[in-house]
Amino acid sequence: MTLGRRRTIFGYALLAPAIVFVGVLIAYPLVLSLQLSVTPGRFASLRSSEGGFSFEHYVTVLGSPETWASLLRTGIYVAGTVIPAFAIGLAVALLLREAFPGRRWLRTAILLPWAVPGVAASAVFLWMFDASFGVVNQILFHLGLISTPIAWYSSADTAMFGVIVPTAWKLFPFFAMILLAALQTIPQDLYEAARVDGAGRYQQFAHVTWPGVRGAAFTALIIASLGVYREFDFIFPLTRGGPNNATTTMAIAIYQEAFQFSNLGFAAALGIVSIAIAAVFVLIAGRDLRKV
Amino acid sequence: MTTKGIAARSVAIGISVAALTTGLLSGCSSGSGGGDGKVVLEFPNFQASEAPFSVWWEEFVAAFEEKYPDVTVDMSDAQNSDRYQETLLTRFAAGDPPEIVQQTTTNFFQLAGAGYLADVGDLVPDSWGPLQSTYEWDGKTVGVMTLASGLVLYYNEQLLNDAGVDVPTTPEELVAASQAIYDPQNGIYGFAGVSAPQDPKLYNESAMFVVGSGGQWFDGDTPNFDSPEVAKGLEFYKEALATAPPGLQFTQRNELFQSGKAGFMVENANFMGAIQQQAPADVKPNLKPARVPFPTEPGLASVALSIPDGLDDATLQAARDFVSLAVSPEWQKRYAELIGAPAPDPDSTADLLTENPYMKLFVELQGEAVSILPTGPEVRKDFPIYRKEIFDSLVGITSGAVSIPDALADLQASTEAQLGS
Numbered sequence: 001m002t003l004g005r006r007r008t009i010f011g012y013a014l015l016a017p018a019i020v021f022v023g024v025l026i027a028y029p030l031v032l033s034l035q036l037s038v039t040p041g042r043f044a045s046l047r048s049s050e051g052g053f054s055f056e057h058y059v060t061v062l063g064s065p066e067t068w069a070s071l072l073r074t075g076i077y078v079a080g081t082v083i084p085a086f087a088i089g090l091a092v093a094l095l096l097r098e099a100f101p102g103r104r105w106l107r108t109a110i111l112l113p114w115a116v117p118g119v120a121a122s123a124v125f126l127w128m129f130d131a132s133f134g135v136v137n138q139i140l141f142h143l144g145l146i147s148t149p150i151a152w153y154s155s156a157d158t159a160m161f162g163v164i165v166p167t168a169w170k171l172f173p174f175f176a177m178i179l180l181a182a183l184q185t186i187p188q189d190l191y192e193a194a195r196v197d198g199a200g201r202y203q204q205f206a207h208v209t210w211p212g213v214r215g216a217a218f219t220a221l222i223i224a225s226l227g228v229y230r231e232f233d234f235i236f237p238l239t240r241g242g243p244n245n246a247t248t249t250m251a252i253a254i255y256q257e258a259f260q261f262s263n264l265g266f267a268a269a270l271g272i273v274s275i276a277i278a279a280v281f282v283l284i285a286g287r288d289l290r291k292v
Numbered sequence: 293m294t295t296k297g298i299a300a301r302s303v304a305i306g307i308s309v310a311a312l313t314t315g316l317l318s319g320c321s322s323g324s325g326g327g328d329g330k331v332v333l334e335f336p337n338f339q340a341s342e343a344p345f346s347v348w349w350e351e352f353v354a355a356f357e358e359k360y361p362d363v364t365v366d367m368s369d370a371q372n373s374d375r376y377q378e379t380l381l382t383r384f385a386a387g388d389p390p391e392i393v394q395q396t397t398t399n400f401f402q403l404a405g406a407g408y409l410a411d412v413g414d415l416v417p418d419s420w421g422p423l424q425s426t427y428e429w430d431g432k433t434v435g436v437m438t439l440a441s442g443l444v445l446y447y448n449e450q451l452l453n454d455a456g457v458d459v460p461t462t463p464e465e466l467v468a469a470s471q472a473i474y475d476p477q478n479g480i481y482g483f484a485g486v487s488a489p490q491d492p493k494l495y496n497e498s499a500m501f502v503v504g505s506g507g508q509w510f511d512g513d514t515p516n517f518d519s520p521e522v523a524k525g526l527e528f529y530k531e532a533l534a535t536a537p538p539g540l541q542f543t544q545r546n547e548l549f550q551s552g553k554a555g556f557m558v559e560n561a562n563f564m565g566a567i568q569q570q571a572p573a574d575v576k577p578n579l580k581p582a583r584v585p586f587p588t589e590p591g592l593a594s595v596a597l598s599i600p601d602g603l604d605d606a607t608l609q610a611a612r613d614f615v616s617l618a619v620s621p622e623w624q625k626r627y628a629e630l631i632g633a634p635a636p637d638p639d640s641t642a643d644l645l646t647e648n649p650y651m652k653l654f655v656e657l658q659g660e661a662v663s664i665l666p667t668g669p670e671v672r673k674d675f676p677i678y679r680k681e682i683f684d685s686l687v688g689i690t691s692g693a694v695s696i697p698d699a700l701a702d703l704q705a706s707t708e709a710q711l712g713s
Contacts, residue, residue, distance in 0.1 A: 036385075044679075126539070130538060130539050131691070133537050151489075151692070153489055154687050154690070154691030155693050158643045189483075238490065239490065240492075242684050243489065243691075244686055244688065245684070256680070260676045261676045261680075262381055289350075
């Protein structure tokens, strides 16, 4: 055996434990999901010796209007959450970059929403948006914006807004921290040069700040969008996907099909389609990211 | 050490780790044979920490193991029954169900429809109550009910006296009395009903009013949402629920009533035991049970034991012995003594009728109970889907977003389309 071949074997041997663990933790569940998704029948079995092979679940998933409705709701939920969370996060990052008393304390405090478990935050927002006793309705009453209480989580018209708000609240610190880190890498010389050239605040932001954080911002947007895309912690405790499916995103639909309707094969197929959509998104977004 | 030696050792380590991982994973699956040759019955139990049921189960399992020394019962606390049903579903799909299956009605119809449950019809005593029919599927009996009750109206005598109303005997009187008691400024409510749009119990409580009013969501496999009884039941339900605090969840509902802040609540007979254990001493004497004020007595078989299909002979026999002992008169009687409510076998309560002042009422209600669950095979097969549709409509109705006639018309049209009626 040549030395080069021995080194190759040696390298793979060192990698073997990692490959085994990755295989067990990532590939095995994925293979099982794939297997479930192509096992015919409603109550698909994970036992490989049973079932047979069929694409019937994929045909049903792709042909169901509810799949596309769930995808549309997911898009609204992702965009409705990520865009305001990003805007707030950017504003907070710009604020926290400035020197002022208590800045260190505030930088720590701003992270708190991100550290709160989604289910715990949901309980708080459930009360804040409560129709009779919630502080949100009370404020709107006092401002004269409403005359009758709004049942935020009971109406299909307002439920999506009611789940977007807590999700954005939890997400904005993530953007703030990523963008703050990026902002701190921009040399002050660039701002001084821009000011010497007569650039105003907007021009400084457009030509110095944004180019400096753009790469980090795109990366954070992709990561956050994927996180919100599969979000479950807020929607399920707040609305369970209702009323009338108004907040049934892909993640909720998969859960409902699997554990409420016992439709495991369909749920697995929906999960695979969901992963494929996320993969396409990452590929497209990644291509744009490489251009940044 | 040479490169060759290092490579050989690394390969060996890699293979060992892979083998160890595989071994650990395979060790995770349960087996029915113990290391000492005993048959092991795995039994996840969501009542294992819920007194007084937990006391009965501990006593029963100890007695079973004493009677059958070659069998060990591995009883574990499955805690939340809803979450456990999800675990159970996955375990059946993976071909690794526990040997003793305790289940609610959440997934029962799906597990039965998939042929995952063994026929235990010969283990059900003839004296068993009428709600046992819930667990019949395709000509077989695939579950033995262990918790079944006619629903009971619980009332707070003090609040009724303060409001100058009597114990209601009709739905109209229940609504009127709830409204008379309702005083939210002082934290007093009329009917303690689940009003949180996230709580699945909303379905059961509305079904109770519908069945109580003589209706059913489905007549066999035919949608029945356009019947006057269903509409009437929902009207009563909505009016009664208007006297409950908004956003009330199941556990909060129980606490509200037990703390003496609500006039009425409807629950099964076992709730009397919870009142005795948990209500404050100054409130407890005021909390009393009565017949629900409906023409029809609604009821529910809510927990059952099943045995998975396909067990080996020794394990199957042990599992059947387990169920058989659980339904024996001796243990049914002990159940009624501990729980303070009728066991599924009504004969078991004969000695307790004089000891427990409410037992006679509870036994009567259990015997009269009409199940709030559907009976049509096609509807039962897709029950979770229909339940969700009804639940969504209920959220709209209780929030005032949709009128009852509109919601029922939509439900009738959509279920007719699905069932091809």
